[in-house]
Structures are given as C-alpha cells and as structure tokens.
Amino acid sequence: MSLPEFSTRYPVTVTMATLAVILLGVISLDGLGTDLLPDLQTPVVTVDLQAPGKSPAEMEERYTRSLERVISTVRQVKRVYSITRAGQAVVVAEFSWDADMDFGLLDIQKSTGSFATDQEVSVLDVTRDDPQALPVMRIAIASNQGEELDALLGILETTIKPKLEALDGVASAEIEGGAEKEIWVVMDPYLLEAYGLTSNIVTSRIQSANTDASGGTLRENQQSYLVKALGRLENIEDIRELIVDERRGSVSTNGTASEQVRVPVRVKDVADVRLEYQERETTVRLNGVECIGVAIYKEAGSNTVMVVNTVLEGLEGLEQDLPSVHFLVVQNQARFVERAISEVKESAMYGAVLAIFVLMLFLRNWTVTLVIGLAIPISVLATFSLMYFENLTLNVMTLGGLALGAGMLVDNAIVVIENIYRHLEQGENAVEASAKGASEVGVAIMASTLTTVSVFLPIVYVQGLVGELFKEQAWTVAFSLLSSLVIAMTTVPMLTSKLLKKYKTQKASTDRGRRFGRFLEASLNHKTIVFGVTIGLLGGAFYLAQGIQAEFIPREDQGTFQVELALSEGTRLEVTDRVANRAAAMIHEIGSGDVEHVYVRSGLDPSKVSG
Numbered sequence: 104m105s106l107p108e109f110s111t112r113y114p115v116t117v118t119m120a121t122l123a124v125i126l127l128g129v130i131s132l133d134g135l136g137t138d139l140l141p142d143l144q145t146p147v148v149t150v151d152l153q154a155p156g157k158s159p160a161e162m163e164e165r166y167t168r169s170l171e172r173v174i175s176t177v178r179q180v181k182r183v184y185s186i187t188r189a190g191q192a193v194v195v196a197e198f199s200w201d202a203d204m205d206f207g208l209l210d211i212q213k214s215t216g217s218f219a220t221d222q223e224v225s226v227l228d229v230t231r232d233d234p235q236a237l238p239v240m241r242i243a244i245a246s247n248q249g250e251e252l253d254a255l256l257g258i259l260e261t262t263i264k265p266k267l268e269a270l271d272g273v274a275s276a277e278i279e280g281g282a283e284k285e286i287w288v289v290m291d292p293y294l295l296e297a298y299g300l301t302s303n304i305v306t307s308r309i310q311s312a313n314t315d316a317s318g319g320t321l322r323e324n325q326q327s328y329l330v331k332a333l334g335r336l337e338n339i340e341d342i343r344e345l346i347v348d349e350r351r352g353s354v355s356t357n358g359t360a361s362e363q364v365r366v367p368v369r370v371k372d373v374a375d376v377r378l379e380y381q382e383r384e385t386t387v388r389l390n391g392v393e394c395i396g397v398a399i400y401k402e403a404g405s406n407t408v409m410v411v412n413t414v415l416e417g418l419e420g421l422e423q424d425l426p427s428v429h430f431l432v433v434q435n436q437a438r439f440v441e442r443a444i445s446e447v448k449e450s451a452m453y454g455a456v457l458a459i460f461v462l463m464l465f466l467r468n469w470t471v472t473l474v475i476g477l478a479i480p481i482s483v484l485a486t487f488s489l490m491y492f493e494n495l496t497l498n499v500m501t502l503g504g505l506a507l508g509a510g511m512l513v514d515n516a517i518v519v520i521e522n523i524y525r526h527l528e529q530g531e532n533a534v535e536a537s538a539k540g541a542s543e544v545g546v547a548i549m550a551s552t553l554t555t556v557s558v559f560l561p562i563v564y565v566q567g568l569v570g571e572l573f574k575e576q577a578w579t580v581a582f583s584l585l586s587s588l589v590i591a592m593t594t595v596p597m598l599t600s601k602l603l604k605k606y607k608t609q610k611a612s613t614d615r616g617r618r619f620g621r622f623l624e625a626s627l628n629h630k631t632i633v634f635g636v637t638i639g640l641l642g643g644a645f646y647l648a649q650g651i652q653a654e655f656i657p658r659e660d661q662g663t664f665q666v667e668l669a670l671s672e673g674t675r676l677e678v679t680d681r682v683a684n685r686a687a688a689m690i691h692e693i694g695s696g697d698v699e700h701v702y703v704r705s706g707l708d709p710s711k712v713s714g
Contacts, residue, residue: 105538105542105545106542106545106592106593107537107540107541107542107545107596108538108542109593110537110538110541110592110593110596111534111537111600114597114601117594117597118597120593121481121593121597124481124485124488125484127488128481128484128488129487131484131487131490132487134491135487135491135495135496136405136406136409136496137407137409137440137441137496137497137498138440138497138498139407139436139439139440139498139499140500140572141495141500141571143572144571145568145571146197146198146200146202146204146207147195147196147197147198147231147232148196148204148211148229148232149229149230149231149232150170150174150193150195150211150215150227150228151192151193151226151227151229151230152166152170152191152192152193152218152227153190153224153227154166154190154192154223154224154225155190155225156190157189157223162187162188162190162191162192163192166192166224167192169218170185170215170218171183171185171194173214173215174194174196174214174215177210177211178210179198179199180197181198181199183195183196188672195232200566200570201566204231208231211229212229215227215229238277238398238400238434238436239399239401239407239410239411239436239437240399240411240414240432240434240436240437241279241396241398241399241433242396242397242399242418242430242433243389243394243395243430243432243433243702244394244395244429244431245389245392245394245428245429246427246428246429247426247427247428247429248427252281252282252380252393252395253282253283253284253380255395256278256281256282256395259281259395260278262424262425263276263397263421263428264276264397266417266421267397267414267417270410270414270417271410271413272401272405272406272409272410273399273400273401273402273410273414274400274401274402275399275400276400277398277400279385279398280383280386280387280393280394280395280396280704281383282380284378284379284381285378285379285380286339286342286376286377286378287377287378288370288375289374289376290302290305290374291374294372294373298348298350298368298373299348300347300348300368304348305347305373308345308348309336309342309345309370312336312345313335313336315331315335316331316332317330317331339376339377339378342376343370343376344369344371345369345370346368346369347368347369347373348368349366349367349368350365350366350368383676384676385705385706386680386704386705386706387702387703388683388687388702389431389700389702389703390691390701391684391688391701396433399411406496407437408440410437411435412437415432418430431700433702434663434702458479458513459475459479462517470602470603471520474516474520474595474599474602475516475520475595477594478513478516478587478590478591478595479513481590482583482587483586485589486579486582486586489582489586490579490582493578493582495575495578495579496575500576501575501576503576504559504575504576504577504578504579505580505583507580508579508580508583508584508587511555511580511583511584511587513587514548514551514587515548515552515588515590515591518548518551518591519541519595520540522540522543522544523536523540523541523596523599523603524536524540525540526539533600533602533603534600536599536600536603540596541591541592541595541596548591548592549588552584552587552588555584556580556581556584556585559576559580559581560577560581562576563577563578666686668682668683670682679705679706680703680705680706683703683704683705684703686703687701687703
C-alpha cells in the first residue's frame with residue numbers, strides 16, 4: 104500500500120497526524136530563539152597581558168615574543184599576530200575552522216599560565232573571540248535630584264547592577280563612565296622636614312592604622328568567642344586626626360615655669376587631606392550632560408529580543424523603587440532585530456498569498472486553491488518543528504530560507520493535484536483519483552525534491568565564515584522541501600478525496616489550453632528566433648550583472664549612526680572629552696529636529712584593545 108492510498112483509506116488517522124504536526128509547529132515556533140544573524144563562532148582566541156609602566160619595546164622583548172612562541176606550538180593554530188602598546192601586549196591566535204575551540208582555549212590557557220606568576224603582570228586574560236559579544240542594550244542613567252556621580256555610582260553598583268545581572272539571559276551589566284571619590288593625602292615636604300618625618304613613615308602609619316587586628320579566641324563555659332580589634336578608618340576626619348609621631352614640647356605653668364610634654368603630630372599637621380574624584384578612564388555624556396552608562400551583554404545562545412524585553416521590564420520595576428534615578432535606553436538591538444524579522448516574515452507571507460492568487464488565476468477553482476493554501480502553512484509549521492529540534496533560530500538567514508522554500512513547496516502540491524485532475528477527467532471518483540494520481544507522481548516529485556535538497560544541503564559541510572552564516576539557511580530550505588514532500592503525499596490526497604467532486608470540463612480552461620498549444624507550436628516552428636531571443640536575454644543579464652555591487656551582508660539601517668574619533672596616543676581624557684563634546688554639538692546642530700539624543704563615550708574602549 105502506497106502512502107497516498109493509506110491517506111485516502113484512513114483519513115481520520117492522517118487528519119490527527121496533521122493536527123499533531125500543526126500543534127508541534129506552533130509550540131516549536133514559540134520556543135525558537137529570535138536573533139538578527141545565526142550564532143557565529145569564529146576560531147579566534149585573544150591573550151591580553153598588561154604590565155603597567157613598561158615601554159612598548161620592553162613589552163615586545165619581554166612578553167610579546169615569548170607569548171607568540173608559546174601560542175604557536177598549540178595544536179591547530181594557523182596564524183599568530185600581536186599588537187604591542189605601552190604596558191600592554193595583545194596576541195591573537197587563529198585556529199582552523201574544524202578545531203574544537205573549547206580544547207583550544209584550554210590549551211592556550213595552560214601554555215600561558217606561567218606568565219601570570221610574573222609579579223609585574225597585573226592582568227592576563229585569555230578569551231575566545233565572539234563576533235556577537237556586543238551589548239544588546241545601552242542605558243544612560245542620571246539623577247533627577249542632582250546627586251553627584253559618586254553617589255549615583257554607589258546606587259548603581261549596590262542596587263541596579265546586581266538586579267540587572269540577575270535577570271534571565273543577562274550575562275553582565277558593564278558600567279561605563281562614572282566617577283568615584285577617594286581620599287587624597289598631599290604631604291608638604293617642608294612640614295615633613297620640620298617635624299623630622301618622611302613620606303614613607305606617614306604612609307606606613309596610615310596603612311597600619313587602617314587594619315583590623317585579630318585578638319585570638321575567648322572561651323567561656325561552653326561558648327567560644329572570636330576577638331577582633333576593629334581599626335578601620337571610617338571617614339576623612341579619622342585620617343586627619345591620625346597620630347603619626349610625637350615630639351617634645353614645653354608648656355608654661357603659672358606663667359613662669361615650663362613643663363616638658365610630648366606633643367602628638369597628626370596627619371593634618373604635615374599634609375593636606377581632601378576628598379576628590381579619582382583619575383578616570385572613561386566619561387559618558389547624554390546630550391552634553393555627564394551621566395553613567397550601563398552596557399547589557401546577553402548570555403551565549405540567549406534570545407536577543409527576550410533578553411531586551413526582560414531588561415525593559417526590570418527597568419520599570421527599578422524606576423518605581425528608585426524615583427530619584429532616571430533611565431534612558433540609548434541603544435536597543437532588539438528593536439532592529441524585531442523590525443528586520445518582521446519585514447522578512449511579511450515578505451514570506453506576501454509570497455505565499457501571491458502564490459495562492461496565481462493558482463486561483465490559472466486554475467479557476469476555489470477547492471484546489473484551498474487545498475494548496477492549506478498545504479503551505481502546514482509545511483511551514485512542520486519546518487518550524489524540525490528547526491526547533493536542530494537548535495536553529497529565527498533570523499534573517501533562516502527566514503530567508505523559509506521564504507525561498509515557500510515558493511518551492513507549492514510545486515509538489517500542484518503536480519499531485521494536476522495528476523489527480525487527470526484521473527477525475529477519466530471518470531474516476533475522488534478517492535480513487537486521489538490515491539492513484541498521487542501514487543503515480545510520487546517518485547517524480549521525490550526525485551525533484553531531493554535534487555533541490557542536494558543543491559542546498561551540502562552547504563552545511565562548508566567551513567569558514569560563509570559556512571557558519573549560510574548553514575542554518577541550508578537546513579531550513581531542506582526542511583521546508585522535505586516537509587512539502589510529505590504533505591503532498593499524505594495531507595493533499597486526503598483533502599482532495601474529501602473536497603473534490605467529479606471533474607467537469609470547463610470551456611474557459613479548454614480555450615486557454617488551445618491558445619497555449621498554439622503558442623508552443625509557433626515557438627517550435629521558429630526555433631531560430633526563440634534561440635536568438637534566449638541568447639539576447641542571457642547576454643543582457645550578464646551585462647547588467649556586472650553593474651551589481653557585491654557585499655558579504657546587506658547593509659542595515661538601525662536608525663542610529665556611530666562616529667568614532669581617535670586622538671593621538673597619550674591624549675588626556677579631559678582633552679578627548681572636550682573634542683567629543685564639540686563633535687556632539689555639531690551633530691545636534693546639523694540634525695536639528697531629527698536627532699533624538701546623542702550618547703558620547705570618551706576614553707579607552709575595552710572592546711577594541713585587540714585592534
């Protein structure tokens with residue numbers, strides 16, 4: 104018994120199976136992640152070594168060359184290059200695309216672990232490069248009550264940052280800008296000399312006074328107590344009043360006699376103690392007003408749209424808990440992703456509707472159009488189920504593949520229905536015509552479908568960035584075509600056996616067939632003309648193709664633009680901030696009325712330390 108015969112003989116079973124496919128497809132669609140592009144994993148590992156105070160030549164001689172030699176010995180490393188700056192050496196290792204990057208990362212961590220024991224090395228980071236490791240959101244945070252940046256930073260570090268990082272899908276919330284106050288003890292060399300002190304003595308006294316001492320353990324009856332002496336300096340006055348030395352002095356008594364005493368020397372006697380902002384690496388401004396920024400990074404494999412929506416809900420709760428703090432989202436990657444995905448979905452839907460309209464135009468039969476119109480969404484839902492089990496996501500590439508497959512999956516249903524119509528013309532009833540018509544063309548449509556699948560599916564074996572980018576699209580096209588094949592051999596015969604009646608020849612259809620036959624006959628009788636027109640069209644297509652611009656990924660318009668300004672090495676942050684503010688003012692002036700806000704970040708960009 105063939106599959107179409109089974110479908111027409113047991114329509115209830117096929118109907119229940121079709122409903123199950125629809126249900127699984129709806130559930131799978133809800134569970135599919137949404138992102139702009141597929142998850143790209145490039146085989147690159149970066150080693151960032153920092154030793155403050157060393158010149159670029161010294162960094163290269165002592166660290167960069169040694170790191171390059173060690174990393175070059177790691178298995179499957181194809182290329183190693185480095186960037187050396189003052190106090191920093193960045194070494195990048197490129198692996199083969201078929202390398203297991205989990206083991207590659209561990210091997211480099213083991214081989215470079217010895218550099219971490221160097222006392223002059225302050226930072227040694229070994230990270231795997233992730234093209235999508237960009238913030239999905241940027242939030243500007245300011246105070247509604249004019250609080251200073253250090254107070255706002257304290258609220259951000261103690262309350263806002265932990266709550267944001269606790270949200271589902273959020274990997275980290277990195278603080279940008281901000282300023283933290285610290286106590287400065289500026290010693291006067293003349294006063295130190297007058298009191299017979301040195302800066303080292305004062306420094307050591309302050310450090311020793313700012314410690315908690317352990318007093319051992321006190322045992323009483325059946326209890327044991329830990330004794331601890333608390334000696335931490337709590338405020339700036341504690342430092343000012345701290346005694347660092349004593350000197351002899353005389354005090355007059357009764358106006359004549361003098362008594363020798365020891366006079367304490369305090370920190371305030373030899374130094375100026377004040378509270379100032381510590382030196383900063385970055386500053387952030389929103390529309391010219393200094394604020395603090397927070398960059399939200401998602402966890403690997405998380406849904407960008409879901410993470411952003413979760414953060415937005417969390418911000419609503421924080422605004423209620425912290426009425427003195429104002430939150431403004433200055434960058435929202437999910438907004439562009441949703442818009443791009445929505446446009447692709449609309450295009451796919453328009454394509455399906457247009458295909459149904461064309462079928463109605465040529466077939467002039469609502470029943471046949473209804474059958475094919477039902478086959479399209481069922482095949483798409485079946486594709487969603489297969490995508491879910493293959494751990495694919497809804498992105499521009501997969502939806503593009505689904506739109507591509509939506510036009511192809513109609514072909515199988517049309518071929519089956521056309522042959523069913525032929526049997527109806529011969530006087531067979533709907534059940535016999537559906538079973539025989541679908542069975543006769545089963546091998547043909549299977550060969551046609553597998554031929555198309557064999558064109559797309561080998562892309563999944565392609566290595567490199569192109570393979571990573573188009574792999575999910577190839578799977579989607581293959582899944583949609585295979586789903587259409589199964590639906591054409593099961594659901595379509597079942598529907599036609601119940602919906603189609605005995606065929607009645609329509610005069611309009613006969614007249615169209617005769618006109619098309621005369622057109623084919625004329626084409627065959629004038630082969631030279633047809634061949635010449637074909638060659639002309641082919642040549643014109645090649646000529647026009649030369650003027651088409653080539654790009655790896657289509658240009659995108661997120662409604663935002665970014666201006667990068669690079670000043671000479673060693674430029675102070677104040678100068679950079681002043682230049683950036685001037686550029687922001689020019690942008691506001693040029694785009695008056697069109698620019699909603701300008702977010703300025705000045706200073707070192709950690710995401711670009713590797714060049």
